[in-house]
Amino acid sequence: MDNVGIVVDDLEAAIAFFVELGMELEGKAQIEGLWADRTVGLDGVRSDIAMMRTPDGHSKLELAKYHTPAVVSAEPQNPPPNTLGLHRVMFAVDDIDDVVARLRAHGAELLGELAQYEDSYRLCYVRGPEGIVVALAEELG
16 A cells, blocks of 8 residues: 545644654645546646655555645534544554643544553544544553
């Protein structure tokens, strides 16, 4: 897999959120032209993207802000975790309490609560900017 794409309205807020998770901004670009229209199946595409890379360099997120055509809102706005389709990205973290506290400064909220799975993991789901759901997992032991 090369990357996972997430469409956002506030690109800078999304970048800041994922930087707080430890990702690095690899680069930004403006995307437009016939090749972009043909690739995504829309006419008149003009968007800004930011490519985010995990510290180990193995995974990437592509954050995209569409200027044209206008974005379409998903319904419901903040779908529950059991909604069909891609709905979250999981990150392994060393200190889940610290990460949750830092993400709250970016407007993130827990969907449920921090939970422990046996003696193996502490886990939670966090909703960040644009309704993006991120799962966090801290391995125990």
